[in-house]
Amino acid sequence: MSVSDAERQVEAAKRQAVAHEAATEAAAREAALEAADTPVRRRIPELAGLLDTGAGRNLGLVAVLGVLCVIGIATADTFATTANLLTILTSASIIGVLTVGVTMVIIGGGIDLSVGKVMALASVWSTTVATQSYGPVVMVACALAVGAGAGLVNGVLVAYGRIVPFIVTLAMLISAQGLAEQISGKRSQIVTDPAIAAIASTRLLGIPLLVYIFALVVAVGWVVLNRTTFGRRTFAIGGNPEAARLAGLDVRRHTVLLYVVSGLCCGIAAVMITSLTTTGSSTHGTLYELDAIAAVIIGGTLLSGGRGTLIGSILGVLVFTTITNLFVLNNLATEVQNIAKGAIIVAAVLFQSRAQRNSP
16 A cells, blocks of 8 residues: 555545544534423423313413403503493393304304394394284294394205305395395384393393303203204214215204204394394494304304304404493594404414414
8 A cells, every 4th residue: 555545544534534523424414403402392392282272272262351451551551440341241132142143053063144134133123013912022032033033044955955055144134234224214113111221230240130041051052062963963064064964963953953053042132132222223233244154253252153152252252242341431543453363363363274284
């Protein structure tokens, strides 16, 4: 072996030693960084998993409500008063009742755009002179019957007519609006029965009766969704209707029942708004369907169905109602309020989409 060959081998050995030493140092640094980041890396998936659960989403909405309350206390002297808090609850009660029905329909894989105007139709029909002449019991029964009847029509067309729920309920919204205007002559109908007016004015322990009605409807809805066969079937049909059908569930009949329940909620809300305003009017419930659907979305219910919580939807109602109250107290324009609501809805849908992509 020549001298030059030996020198080349020595140089190659040195380069290999330097490369090995550099690789060892790089591996040590990477291991150290990975060891340092391990707690953070573990917390991020855990946090995402928590927020993707019903309890996590509800806690997030409670935190949002807390932030809104802090903002309200800081910006408006009257926000934290008992009168204003009862105003928020009273305002939330009517939309909240509608939201109970909408939540069930969406979990079941449908959508109901007609709830606002079905409520208006029920309020008009139950306050005609002829209906009022029979007394408060018949007025309440009429409102419930009109709501349930509209829901039955929606359900039959969706389940047995195989028409897209969006189209069916949009058509019902327009039809209910027209029928309400036809019956009322586009005029507000004054409630003359004191028993109906007393529903809104009555207070128990200082809390309006409307809030108790709202709480009762939510409690019944929660039990039905979470503790009955009806609720389990609703989740199963919303998650995979074909699998539910193959499992022996009557998907079409159950779909009809879901829309009837939504219609009943419209009837209850009609009685509440009629009592609160002492009128039956075709203008009642304008855009209430959008508020209800928005509350359901930010409450964590998937628009595709199969997953959702009623408590989350109600927290969504309270968030929107509190935002509205803050804007009113701070004399902000309605346009700003609508922009804020739209931004919240878009953010909620984006969060849902990301959670679905990250879920296994």
